[in-house]
Amino acid sequence: MKRSFLRGAISVFSAAALIAAPAASVAQQSAPLAPPAATAADPPPRPAPARARPDPSTDEGGIWGVADRAEEDARRSAERISDPGLNAYVASIACRVAAEFCGDVRIYLMQRPFYNASMAPNGYMEVWSGLMLRVEDEAQLAFVLGHEIAHYDARHSLETLRAMRGRSNAALAASVAIAVIGAAAAANSPNSAQSIMNAAGGLIDIAYLGALASLFGYSRENETEADAEGFRRIAAAGYDPAAPARQWRLRIDEVAASDFERTRREEARAGVFNTHPLNRDRVQALEALALRAAAVGETGRARYRAAIRPFLDPWLRDELRRRDYGQTLFLIERLASAEEDLGVLLFYRGEAHRLRRGEGDLAHARAAYESAIQHPDAPPLAWRQLGEIYERERRAAEAAALFRAYLDRAPAASDRLLIERRIAALEAQAPPGGTP
Amino acid sequence: MIKALAAALALSACAAVAAVEGPYSAAGAYTVTLDRQWSDISAVMTQRPRNVRLLSVDGPLLNRLYIASAIEPGQFLVKPARREAPTPIFRADMSETELVEFVIDSVAALGYLRPESRNLRPDLFGGREAVRFEIEAQTPEGLAFSGTALLARAGDRLHLILYLAPTEHYYARLLPHVEQVFASVRFQ
Numbered sequence: 001m002k003r004s005f006l007r008g009a010i011s012v013f014s015a016a017a018l019i020a021a022p023a024a025s026v027a028q029q030s031a032p033l034a035p036p037a038a039t040a041a042d043p044p045p046r047p048a049p050a051r052a053r054p055d056p057s058t059d060e061g062g063i064w065g066v067a068d069r070a071e072e073d074a075r076r077s078a079e080r081i082s083d084p085g086l087n088a089y090v091a092s093i094a095c096r097v098a099a100e101f102c103g104d105v106r107i108y109l110m111q112r113p114f115y116n117a118s119m120a121p122n123g124y125m126e127v128w129s130g131l132m133l134r135v136e137d138e139a140q141l142a143f144v145l146g147h148e149i150a151h152y153d154a155r156h157s158l159e160t161l162r163a164m165r166g167r168s169n170a171a172l173a174a175s176v177a178i179a180v181i182g183a184a185a186a187a188n189s190p191n192s193a194q195s196i197m198n199a200a201g202g203l204i205d206i207a208y209l210g211a212l213a214s215l216f217g218y219s220r221e222n223e224t225e226a227d228a229e230g231f232r233r234i235a236a237a238g239y240d241p242a243a244p245a246r247q248w249r250l251r252i253d254e255v256a257a258s259d260f261e262r263t264r265r266e267e268a269r270a271g272v273f274n275t276h277p278l279n280r281d282r283v284q285a286l287e288a289l290a291l292r293a294a295a296v297g298e299t300g301r302a303r304y305r306a307a308i309r310p311f312l313d314p315w316l317r318d319e320l321r322r323r324d325y326g327q328t329l330f331l332i333e334r335l336a337s338a339e340e341d342l343g344v345l346l347f348y349r350g351e352a353h354r355l356r357r358g359e360g361d362l363a364h365a366r367a368a369y370e371s372a373i374q375h376p377d378a379p380p381l382a383w384r385q386l387g388e389i390y391e392r393e394r395r396a397a398e399a400a401a402l403f404r405a406y407l408d409r410a411p412a413a414s415d416r417l418l419i420e421r422r423i424a425a426l427e428a429q430a431p432p433g434g435t436p
Numbered sequence: 437m438i439k440a441l442a443a444a445l446a447l448s449a450c451a452a453v454a455a456v457e458g459p460y461s462a463a464g465a466y467t468v469t470l471d472r473q474w475s476d477i478s479a480v481m482t483q484r485p486r487n488v489r490l491l492s493v494d495g496p497l498l499n500r501l502y503i504a505s506a507i508e509p510g511q512f513l514v515k516p517a518r519r520e521a522p523t524p525i526f527r528a529d530m531s532e533t534e535l536v537e538f539v540i541d542s543v544a545a546l547g548y549l550r551p552e553s554r555n556l557r558p559d560l561f562g563g564r565e566a567v568r569f570e571i572e573a574q575t576p577e578g579l580a581f582s583g584t585a586l587l588a589r590a591g592d593r594l595h596l597i598l599y600l601a602p603t604e605h606y607y608a609r610l611l612p613h614v615e616q617v618f619a620s621v622r623f624q
Contacts (some may be wrong), residue, residue, distance in 0.1 A: 078549050078578035111549075260520045314550075321544050323522045357527065388531050415556040418532055418567065 046091075047103035049123070060121070060158050067120035074108045074126060081109040081129065081311075089307045090127065090141070097142050097233040098149040105149060113318035115251065119148035121157040129315045132308055134251070134331060138300025139234060139243035146230030153229070156222040227282060231289045239300070241293040245286035250334065252279050257330040259323075259356075305340060312341055313379060316348040325356040343378030346371045350385060362389060380409035384419065391422070396430035452479045456491065461624075462505040463487040465595065466562055469620035472613050474501065485511060499601040499610055501617070506593040513542040513596070528592035532556075532567055539585050539598060540571065548573035548581060548600075561588035561595055562621035571600070582607040586618045597621075 054060040074080065081087070087109060095102035104123040114130040125148050127141075135141045151157070227244070235241045258264050308315075312335070319328050329352050336345040350368030353361040369386035372378040387402030403423045407416060457473045463486060474491040481490055491501040504513060509528040516523045524541040527534075536553050543551040551573035559568035571583030580603040587596045599614040601607040 076578060077576055078574045079576055263520055321541060323524075324520070384533070388533070391531075392529075414552075414554050414569070415533055415536070417557045421558060422532075 046095075049104040050100050051104050051123070059161060060155070063157055063161060064122040067122040067124055070120060071106070071108075071122065071124035074110070074124065077108075077110065079110045079112055081111050083109075083310075086307055086311070090145075093138060093142050094125075094145045094149065097146040097230075097237045097239075098153075101149055101152065105152065107145075111314070111318065113315065113322055117144050117148055119151045121152070121155070123152060125149075125152075129311065129318065132311075133315045133319065133335075134254070135247065135304070136250070136299075136301065136334070137240075137243065138304040139239035139297065140247040140299075141304065142234045142237065142239050142300075143230050143244040143247065146233035147226045148230075149233070150226040150229035151222065154222070154225065156226070159222070224285065227285060228289065231286060231293075235293050235295055235297065238297050240297040241290040241295055243299060245283050245290055248279050248283045248286065252283070254327050254330045254334075255279075257326040259326040263324065263327075301338075305338065309341060312344050316344070316351075320348070320351055320355060323355070325352045328352045341377060343372050343375030343382070346375065347379055347382040347385075350382070354385065354389075362392070365389060380406050380413070383409060384415075391426065396426040400426035400430070453477050460491075460503075462489055462503040462595075464624065465505040465590070465593075466621050466623045468503065468597070468617045468622075470613075471616045471620075481515070484515070485513075488513065493610060494606065498606050500599070501614060502596070502598040502600075503617075504594070504596040504598075506590065506595065509592055513539070513598075514545040516545075526594050535587055535589070535594065536567060536569055536585075538594075539587065539596065543571060543573060543583065543598075543600070547576070549576060550574060551583075559586060559618075561586055561597075561618075562623045564588045564590065564623075568618075572603075573600075580604065584611070584614065595621075 054064055056062070056065060087107070090107055090109060094105055094107060098105065101123070105125055106123055107125045107127060109132070110126050110128050112128040112130060113133075114128055115134055117125065117127045117131055119125045125145075127144070131144065132141070135144065231241070231244055234243065255266060256264055316328075316332070319331065322328070329349065332345050332349050332352065336342060336349070346368050350365040350372060353365035353368060366386065366389045369382050369389065372382040373386065383402045383406035387399045387406060390396075390399035390402060400423045403419050403426070407413060407419060413419065454476045455473050456476045457470050459467050460470050461467045465487075470491075472493075474493055475495075476489065477492050477496060478484060478489045480496065481488070484490075485504075485507070487506055488502060488504045490496070491503065492499050502513070507513065507526045510525055512523045512525050514523040523545040524538050526538055530538060533556075536556060540551045540553050551571055554570040554572060556567060556569040559566045566586055566588035568586050569584070571581075571585065573581045573583070575581065581600055582603040583598065583600040585596065585598040587594060589595075597614075597618060599610070601610060
């Protein structure tokens with residue numbers, strides 16, 4: 001099974017793996033993974049894998065076969081981030097923390113606004129943009145990668161599979177997985193009736209998560225083990241040993257800032273799967289490890305920020321579509337605390353307030369946009385959004401001037417005709433010449 | 437994709453599907469005239485808002501025409517799966533560009549990736565001032581989708597017609613019929 005960094009995180013692939021787990025015959029249907037066609041996202045040639053491919057007739061060979069098919073889906077997914085520079089950068093960190101598996105692990109960066117990374121038994125790893133947006137520095141990302149590689153190193157998927165068999169849960173696992181894979185496939189494709197109904201999320205939450213919860217009783221030990229191994233790897237690679245605990249403290253604080261009570265309560269529960277240690281337990285364990293290590297290492301913060309800087313805009317736009325503005329604003333404040341990228345970050349602070357539309361939010365949005373446009377990296381939309389707020393406040397001349405400034409900065413804007421019409425209407429109310 | 441198709445067909449088979457052509461009422465506020473036969477597959481949307489209809493010719497995988505009448509403040513076009521995953525809601529104080537954003541974010545809530553609006557322009561919706569625009573998006577599998585939408589505010593309500601189809605072949609094939617639907621809006 002694909003092991004997930006975030007407790008409770010679920011993917012279609014996890015369900016697919018469950019089908020294969022109890023049924024060795026599935027392995028016989030698995031064609032060897034064909035060499036993938038080279039793409040811009042493919043990393044440069046790597047060393048040969050350290051781990052040999054298992055015999056397809058074995059249980060381990062079976063779950064590798066399923067993982068191969070899931071990997072092929074990931075390879076073709078439109079959610080894959082294909083930027084060669086970012087892919088090479090992340091791969092280089094993985095090789096730094098686990099040089100012996102540099103030829104085994106294949107990392108797929110996916111543009112999905114959730115805090116998750118996961119590892120499949122065949123060496124295929126996913127890291128999602130929501131996690132990369134929240135990781136502060138290279139040391140924290142290195143810990144995530146080290147944690148996931150630890151699952152691969154220790155063959156935790158195979159361990160789980162065999163334990164499930166031992167507990168005679170295999171048949172249940174298969175039946176649940178079969179039910180789930182249909183729902184999950186429907187839920188994840190807009191080319192489905194389910195997407196029209198948009199009810200699949202609820203179906204998965206209740207039937208899927210609830211039924212699967214009983215199957216994941218013991219792997220918290222694996223997660224604890226992976227944390228310790230991930231820590232050992234980053235310390236050995238010369239990264240800051242305090243990074244992992246800080247990462248989890250920030251995660252706890254962000255969840256506490258959620259707009260939704262159920263999300264805030266998650267920290268107090270172990271999560272539906274109970275598979276990952278409670279975050280607070282995790283922090284304590286990682287802090288204790290850092291104290292014992294008593295070493296100093298680098299964070300790689302500047303390198304990391306430079307690597308993700310080109311993606312802040314699209315990733316934050318995705319983040320807004322989660323519509324958990326409490327968490328989003330917490331995240332933006334964290335990112336802005338480095339006093340970098342303020343044009344983009346202040347713009348998105350404004351967007352979060354504008355979309356939330358709670359008490360005082362439009363005033364906060366106005367202030368954020370006003371600050372954003374003082375910075376050279378502010379997106380042109382900052383001028384348009386501020387113009388809209390001024391228009392609401394009947395500051396016609398200033399609004400018109402801001403709309404003009406927007407069009408100057410985005411001459412090919414798709415809404416040019418509408419904005420020009422509004423400028424004309426505003427200038428009919430007030431003579432031009434207002435200074436934003 | 438095959439599993440999704442099977443799920444869609446199974447669900448469609450269980451739901452009431454009606455062939456519709458000619459004058460078609462969008463839940464009361466206005467009518468459109470359909471110049472060809474469509475299937476009214478609104479029933480596949482569980483707990484759909486009463487004022488949102490869904491038509492298709494080749495099935496929802498290949499073309500969708502949403503006809504929404506008098507969406508109220510606080511109402512969504514796409515039903516949220518759960519409280520912690522809210523979908524966009526219409527607000528009476530939305531600007532023109534926010535109305536377009538409401539549609540685009542609703543398309544994202546349907547599961548399409550990176551939806552973008554193109555060529556926003558003034559238009560008419562049954563003689564009323566309206567906004568027209570095109571949409572580009574992708575499925576997670578990488579299939580390109582196109583769309584077009586016509587929306588108009590009526591007091592604190594929103595009228596909307598939204599068409600989505602795969603860019604290759606399907607979008608252009610029905611577009612003339614969708615244009616005819618846009619042009620045929622008549623308020624009652």
